[in-house]
Amino acid sequence: MKNLNRRNFIKKTSVASAGISAVTILPSAVWGAKVAPSDQVNVAIIGCRNKGFGILKNHLDFEETNCVAMCDVDRNVLEEKATEVRNTYGDSPKLYGDFREMLNQTDIDVVIIGTPDHWHCLNTVYSLQAGKDVYVEKPMANTIEECNIMTRAANYYNRVVQVGQQQRSNQIFIDVMKLIKSGKIGALRKVNIWANFNYGLGADPAMDSQVPEGVDYNMWLGPAPKRPFNQNHFHGSWRHFWNYGGGMFSDWGVHLIDMGLWAKDQVKAPAKVMTFATNNSSFNKKRDTFDTQTAIFPTKDYVINYEMVAGVQEGPYDSMYGVSFIGDYGTIKANRNRYRLIPEWDSKNEKHWAESLEVEGGKDSHSEHVRNFIDCVKSRKTPACPPEVGRVAAIHVHAANIAARIGEPCLNWDDKNNRFTNSETANSYIVPSYRAPWSLPKID
Ligand SMILES: NC(=O)c1ccc[n+]([C@@H]2O[C@H](COP(=O)([O-])OP(=O)(O)OC[C@H]3O[C@@H](n4cnc5c(N)ncnc54)[C@H](O)[C@@H]3O)[C@@H](O)[C@H]2O)c1
Structure with a gap:
């Protein structure tokens, strides 16, 4: 962990130094002595408001990182x-409104992408082309083809890409995976997944309005279709509109379905998705996405079942979200x-197949996921959630959302040929149409 005392020391010293100026020389000397320049990691961020900023702070809490650049299309957020970065960490990043300009800054090693989902592909591919490693938030992108392109780009440019599915670095889930793979609950047959949260209903209705002062709204929309500004399509609540996100279903789905896939070491897109989705909440909120949805991803010997109720x-099991792994010898319920x-x-031997176990105390795993990323940036090893893993989780939720949107209860997916085999309508959702001047990146 970064020497937080050192950080505090910098802050306290500069406050104290109003009266004792000689002390102010110390921090940079201490800093330089701690981590050799060659081991330092210079961090930049695109999309600073909520999760991106949290992930930036997770980076800056480590000793060897410096924040050298920040970009946001909302000047107020930026x-x-x-200011928080300067006051808390003592770093002085250069500030940008256009990420393409930021990527010309040559001292950047890694880029954190905390923009809405419809931006992830362009932000990632441009960053990779500029030679940076990338921590991109989940869902990896807003469409299947964007996930394909990002995965190809990471390999083509040979950069480290960590997708923000931080449960891959969560000790509780790591231990659960070990238990399952040790055979403790026998053959794993089914996983029941659920996510129920209020926020999934979206925001209160609002009239279209003037773009707020300091916001480059055209750049916020980017490749998405032009539409008048509306507060409830903007910061935070964009995720409930198809042009920018996939609703709570994809928000939580990628995290939790990923656990079902990890338990089987399955890095494979689903061959089949069955789903039903509807909007039946009586609360008057604005969204395109569904408030109630069930999806089943069946294979011959394993079923992933995901249920979501927004509002x-x-x-189940007194938890708003969770995963229940069902094996022949037992069930593991986890969050x-x-x-x-x-x-x-075990009625033959008149005993239980295994000891009961109850383990509490897992902690927030963003920091571990970021640590893993920084380590991989240095070692050039594959991180805990590489693009291949992020892509497969995202295809599960996107395929189910496509099925729900077109009212098709069952879709068959041919991953090799990147198409649904039983619906041409569904195929029209695979590749997004970008608004000019933006175009889908091409990777050889
Ligand atoms: N891993 C997790 O547990 C987790 C949790 C929450 C959110 N997320 C993900 O993080 C991402 C961001 O979500 P959020 O809740 O922070 O959204 P948000 O709306 O709060 O923040 C997005 C920020 O990006 C900025 N932005 C938009 N377009 C930009 C562009 N072209 N260039 C620069 N800045 C731009 C916005 O102005 C805003 O400040 C999403 O992909 C979301 O799914 C992940």
Whole structure:
């Protein structure tokens, strides 16, 4: 971990130094002595408001990182967050409104991408082309083809890309995977996944309005279709509109379905998706996406079942979200903070197949996921959630969302040929249409 005392020391010293000026020389000397320049990692960020900024702070909490550049199309967000970086970490990043200009800055090693999902592909590919490593938030992108392009680009440019599915670095889930793979619950047959949160209903209705002062709205829209400004399509609530996100279904789906895939070491897009989705909440909120959805991803010997209900804060096993892994010998129920193993009864031997287990105390895993990324940036090893893993999780949610949007209860996916085999309508959703001057990046 970064020497936070050192950070505090910088801050406290400069406050104290109003009266004792000689002390101010110390921090940079201490800093230089701690981490050799060759081991330092210079961090930049595109999209600073919420999650991106959290991930930036996770980076800056480590000793060897420096924030050298920040970019946001909302000047208010940019200045507020840059001030926090200066005050808390003592770094003085250069500020940008256009990420393409930022990427010309040669001292940047890694770029954090915390923009809405419709921007992830362009932000990532441009960063990779500029020779940077990338931490891109999940869902990896807003369409299947963008995920394909990003995966190809990461390999083509030979850069480290970590997708922000931080449960891959969560100790509770790491331990659960070990238990499952050790055979503790026997053959894994099914995984039940659920996510129920209020925020999934979207924001209150609002009239279209003037673009707020300091916002480059055209750049916020980027490749998405032009539309008048509306607060409830903007910061935070964009995720409930298809042009920018996939709703709570994809928000949580990529995290949780990923656990079901990891348990089987399955880095494969689904061959089949069955789904039903509807909007049946009585609350008047604005969204394109669904508030109630169930999707099943069946294979011959394993079923992934994901259920989402937006607008409620309750779920099975007293948890708003979770994963229940069902094997012949027992079930493991897990979320980010705890897991419980409930063994089945072995009637032949008159005992349980395994010991009951209850483990609490998992912690937020963003920091571990970022640590893993920084380590891989240095070692050039594959990170915990590489693009291949992010892509497969994203295809699960996008395929189900496409099926739901076109009212097709079952779609068959041919991953090799990048197409649905039973619906031409579904195929029209694979590749997004970008608004000029933006175009889908081409990778050889
Ligand atoms: N890993 C997790 O658990 C987790 C949790 C929440 C959000 N996320 C993901 O993080 C991403 C951001 O979500 P959020 O809630 O922080 O959104 P947000 O709307 O709060 O923030 C997005 C920021 O990006 C900026 N932006 C938009 N277009 C830009 C561009 N072209 N260049 C520069 N800045 C631009 C916006 O002005 C805003 O400041 C999403 O992909 C979301 O799914 C991940």
